[in-house]
Amino acid sequence: MKTVRIALAVAAAAVVSAIAVASSSAATPAKLTATVGGGFTITLVDSSGKKVKSLKAETYVITVRDRSDMHNFELRGPGLNEQETSVPGTGTTKWTLKLKKGSYLYVCDPHASTMRGSFVVS
Numbered sequence: 001m002k003t004v005r006i007a008l009a010v011a012a013a014a015v016v017s018a019i020a021v022a023s024s025s026a027a028t029p030a031k032l033t034a035t036v037g038g039g040f041t042i043t044l045v046d047s048s049g050k051k052v053k054s055l056k057a058e059t060y061v062i063t064v065r066d067r068s069d070m071h072n073f074e075l076r077g078p079g080l081n082e083q084e085t086s087v088p089g090t091g092t093t094k095w096t097l098k099l100k101k102g103s104y105l106y107v108c109d110p111h112a113s114t115m116r117g118s119f120v121v122s
Contacts, residue, residue, distance in 0.1 A: 029059040029096060034075070034106065036085070037068030042108050042115040052119045055099060062095045070110065077104030077121070084109070 032052060036042045044052045044062075064073050066085040074084035078100040085093065087110060099121045108115035 029061045030055075032060050032062045033065065034062055034073050035065045035067065036071045036073040036108055036115070037066060037090070040071075040111060040115055042071070042073065042106065042117060044106050044117060044119070051117075054120045054122065057099060057101050057121050059096065059098045062097060064093050064095065066090050066092070071108045071115065072110070073106060074109055075104065075106050078102035080104075 031047050032044060033047075034042075034044045046052055062075070064085055066073055067090060069088050069090050072085045072087045072089075075095075075097075076083075080097065083095060083097065085091075101121050103118060103120055105116060105118050107117075
């Protein structure tokens with residue numbers, strides 16, 4: 001009987017540990033980096049430095065590096081409202097956003113005809 005109780009206690013501890021690990025990894029948002037400026041460039045890359053073309057619907061932390069006072073970085077898409085940096089401003093900011101399924105556009109508003117990119121969230 002004592003062996004059964006020990007086995008149950010060990011099994012219960014293993015289940016609690018597995019749930020804690022799954023919860024902590026699920027709670028860590030994926031990271032993206034957006035850069036505007038440094039000439040007439042605008043980019044959005046994942047943590048490995050690859051250009052973002054498609055993402056899963058989930059929460060992301062986006063570090064926005066606005067390097068020029070004549071550009072801004074604006075992200076448009078489903079459920080987003082006023083996600084942008086200012087044209088006269090520069091600096092780095094972080095946004096934590098839950099991206100929903102759909103098409104997204106990132107753009108420099110003053111130079112929207114040439115400084116833009118897009119990706120799809122599924």
